[in-house]
Amino acid sequence: MKKIATTFLLIIASLFQVSAQVYNPVEWTFDYKLDGDEHALLQFHATIEKGWHVYSTTIEDGIGPVPTSFDFQSLEGATLDGGIIEPEAHKDYDPNFDMELLWFENSATLQQRVKLTAGMAAIKGELTYMTCDDSKCLPPDYLEFSFDIEAAIKPGNTSSEVEAIEAPEATTEAAPEEEQNEIHNPVTWSFSSAKNENGEITVRATAAIAEGWHVYSKDLPSEDGPEATAFNLLEGDYTIIGEVKEIGEMHSEYDPNFMMDLDYYSDEMALELTFSATGDKPVKGEVYFMCCDAEKCIPPDAIEFMIDPNTGEIIEETASTDGSDASNEATARLENLKIGSIDLNNPGNDCAEGGHSSSNDTSSGMMTIFFLGFLGGLVALLTPCVFPMIPLTVSFFTKSSSDKKKGIMNALLYGASIFLIYVILSIPFHLMENLDPEILNSISTNAWLNTAFFVVFVVFAISFFGYFEITLPSGMANKVDTASNLGGLLGTFFMALTLAIVSFSCTGPILGTLLAGAISSDGGAMQLTAGMAGFGLALALPFGLFAAFPGWLNSLPRSGGWLNQVKVVLGFVEVALAVKFLSNADLVEHWGFLRIELFLAIWILCGLGVVAYLMGWIRFPHDSPGYKPGKIALTTAAVFFAFSVYMMTGFRYDEKSETFTSLTLLSGIAPSAGYSYIYPADCPLGLECFHTYEEGLAHAKSVNKPILIDFTGYACVNCRKMEENVWPDPEIYSRISEDYVLISLYVDDRKKLPEEEQFEFVTAQGRKKKIKTYGDKWATMETETFGTNAQPHYALISPSEELLNIPVGYTPDADEYKEFLDCGLEAFELTNQNATAVISQN
Template identity: 50%
Template sequence: MRNLLVALFLLVTTLIQAQNPVKWDTSVEKVSDSEYELVIKATIEEHWHLYAQNQPLGEEASIIPTTFSFKDAGGNYELIEDVEEEEPITELDQIFGEELSYFAEEVTFKQRVKITNPTVNSIVGSVEYQACDDQRCIFNDADLGFSLDGSKVDFGTKEVDSKSINLAEDLALPLKNTDLLKDVHGSDVSKERDLSSLFILGFLGGLIALLTPCVFPMIPLTVSFFTKQTSNKKKGISNAILYGVFIIGIYMALSVPFHFLDSIAPEILNNISTNVWLNVIFFVIFVFFAFSFFGYYELTLPSSWGNKMDSASSSGGIIGIFFMALTLAIVSFSCTGPILGSLLAGSLSNDGGAMQLTVGMTGFGAALALPFALFALFPNMLKSLPKSGGWMTTTKVILGFLELALAFKFLSNADLVEHWGILKREIFIGIWIVIGILMTLYVFGIIRFPHDGPKKKLSFYRGAFGVAIIGFVVYLIPGLQKSNESNLKLLSGFPPPVFYSIYPQESDCPLGLTCFKDFEEGLEYARENNKPILLDFTGWACVNCRKMEENVWSEPEIFSILNEEYVLISLYVDDRKDLPEDLQFNYKMDNGRVKSIKTIGDKWATFQAINFKTASQPYYILMSPDFELLNGPQQYTEAIAYYEWLKSGLENFKN
């Protein structure tokens, strides 16, 4: 039986290593007769991040930093200063609300040593690290060997005694229906879908810009020029369509410089989006944009630019049409600039910001170009186009309120990083409620702004929009309370995280659920109450675990079924608390290396590897108290799929 388990350990370890996204290589550079530089290179798979040694919050950081140790340091050799690392990428993590530093693709670490024992011909070290991608995290370690003279490095051996074998045996579960482990649910979140969403958001921004006084009056004038000022009707239509294509191209071109920045130094975009004082500056700029929309002053590019472009447009032909499109972009800046600023700031706050910005800009340009091409094809539709009027000023002021609300998002970013404590979640939501109330008062004509015309009778559409704003304010109000319903998932990512609250935390279990952090305790409870088990492999520093808990588990239907029907066992694979000495053991891997299982996290990571042949988190298993799997494993996914998965497991348990 023991030999069988050892073979199982070797097989599982092979599978785990196959999905290890970080590969470690070592080399040695001789500095002098007694000094050497130990070079450690980490190669990181695409989309994965390796966290840096030094984090902005130091030991208080939520993630586990990369940590190096060297055997016999101080005896046969001395370490000269600390391990050097390259400049990491640093950005604000929206879930934990703090700046985190990491590396992508590859990174080199260096440690200088001075040899004090001339007989030493090799040095042995190790590294502990955390790596994450968009859906999962791993917590791992690796041995590092450095040969000073080209000879084989002796890593030494650890004893795998009968106690270690017995403790390892205890971790292996007599699982039933193990064929279900092949059916893993919750695949990667589609990046294509994310880009599609950004295109749609950019398109909506362009549609809003069309309704402003800077753009809307241009539509009938420009379309009439192309359809009536050209002797050939077909040519007029093709010119209008070309005009629209140029508009799209111009807005796409605005994102091109960011691709050069991204390729030269990807961290530049991250630094732009996460720097505290830049976020404060964005806050001031967006407040400035808002008051421009309110009509207190006008934002315009130099008039000479527009005049030059207008003159160039008279040259005719394709070049003239291009300059006409460029003139539109310049003269409409006072209305489109703040919207484009929102798109810019939102795109650069994410990985792949340059591409996201291009997609969003393309959507924005497409929306601006659409009416010029559409009305050129169907000129009779121009008669149904609403006339310019005070409704455009109303649209502009409403955009001002939206810009003001967005401004506080940037101030919130700075507050989270610096822990000023001035914009806790409830305070932030309270400010948005006040802005919503002021917007409602404006829509109903109770408050006025400088550019507003004479007060008119409230129209049906304006009244309906005011009622919609009231509904949104009512939706925000539960966010001021301490409850499971306060997550405001429609606004996920905008308010500060749930934990950044004016209310004290009462439980370290997600959402205040009853949970067990020890498998045996949870199993005993499940047997006593005849309930199925939700086995949750998670981590304190697992970003997507928090996303699942805050955005999926908090759904009323899911929360109810978790709270009433399942026994939740959350096993934290990155828990660094030491196990009692009598429960510590050595675990032999397929390469002959023996890993010491000393911490609670070591135990649960090994437990996950032995039984479920994976090392990623979040990772969910539904099983009965007698170890029968109820369906396939689940990973990072959406609420609907997760709910159906829970219901299916519950039905299988009852049957």
């Protein structure tokens, strides 16, 4: 125990001693060399700075320094053969531990022999080591390593078999840029068919395969390898006769992509299937296949074909021009998504021309997300990963610079680099948005992505509770830290990048919250940039301010247990946010298990959990014993308790809406009050509404009322705010319920359209888009007809599908929204009067 305590104190002392410098005295490289036909030597080479040493693997653990050790976590296609082979170690007295120890100086190569049991071996693990000089020690470090080894001879093969396989000639010449960026399409399929005298139809699919590529057989030995080729009929009335036949020269060889023997075809292959048609409906089929070359594979693809059951011939895909019912139906579907009678530049009434549009809120939305990002950055400053770095970093710049002015300038450059790094992180999302204006909306409402966010946030929460740490790979931090020694502007930038990487365990969950919240908002990538800018600014400010006014450092609270309390409170917040994302997935996919009752119960438990923790009633692994709540802890506990009580009021019954009471502070966060086990309501506030445009339009024509089209979303925050804060206004509620036909179209509804209603739509930009779900249909209608993809978006039209006034977006001002509705009613009355006058004249 005494030696362990000595090791710990040495490490702590060295941390204070090196506060102005980051030491990295050891650089590791990993390599291997083949040792005969079926063995390899893994080599771990350490280059050690003069004056430092790394300890041997043979010293006893627990009595002094941490010995070098190797943890082989994954061995695929290989087994260990013996133990670690290390060079002769230097034995000498170590003043740090007051004992004789074995260590390596200058350089050392340690080896591990492995036996190869497959043609390709993948080995992964972790190296642990500790390094000291004559006066100090650094904390133990952990490096991940991996080896991908190709055996000289495939295990089990004879030498004659190896000679029969001609290896491709090695080359170091880089491929041309055009080839590197090429979209591979190495297989071309053609289809033919014939009908015999018995009425049986044989269809043949022939693949022309590019040189160097191959397509797999339909019969493969295992599901762990590639996808097997399949030849199937999908639609129509038919009876399959016999089995699918494969035609061609099959190769049965070892495939390095999957490290197993596989059957495949090169150059050409064909598939034949025979069936008899039992009806007049065209028979639709597909060939499903996967192809690879010696180094890479292309994702599986499906090629469809269609056969006329009467003639037995392949039906070519051509546009119908004969005015058939199918053509008319397709045209009708296209017209429903792009309502030609609606002209955004010429509404029936311009009385709401100064009203709210979907883009009017962009600047305020940007400021809101910027402020939230800034707030998140301030919270991140109070975490154990960042807060202790403030005085250390500021002292480094002010003391290592030749004068105070230069020290302040370096600190300001450091802060600016932090700000720039977080803004740069948002750039990829702008590229995604440029490809497809609906892509961020699709991402934010994707059920599986929201479920993934749920899992990630729960993991973040467990990390905040102190059960493990989330860190980026140590190798990344080491490389960036080495780059920070360059000096000048570039060195300062890499120092800032080092901070961003090493603090990821604390900032990652907050950034994840910001990312998920921003892409689910209407501003898209620009809002994400605003949020990241706010976050980066909050992190950067202290370094510049404290460098300019170093006396302020004395007013900073000391690091201590309160930093861990911040992390634990954030852990409970992460659990609550995780439930929010799971709720999004539940709403979009209509799973129906996370309704308002369960949602509120979990959030209430999270709030009470914070109260119990801050009062000292529950503790976590990293908490110090003997805790007594201070004034700030008691105040924070009181706030969370009050909020928990407020959420309990959400279980009150509201007679007007005939369901639970909506909570204003949770509008857009919690599911709507009507999404309930006990008091379910299909439409908000008990209003009558339609969820398909066709049904709502037909009803509006029958009652001769104008239509309020509500483009909304299950995961739309501002939509819930409108429904729960603006629509309940008595005058607005009466207008919607009595004067309008409400059509609520959910753009994130993942429910599949009936198969006969699914089709391919060509957008105004010429992009082909498959309309498969109700959400696809309504999102495309909003984009094509009303020129926006933001929600909420409200449009008032007549039963004859004419625009009554200018559509609006999120309008939190009830009076302004009432004016919008009144403006539409005026336009509708004028339309009716004009129609009556025309009839009278006739």
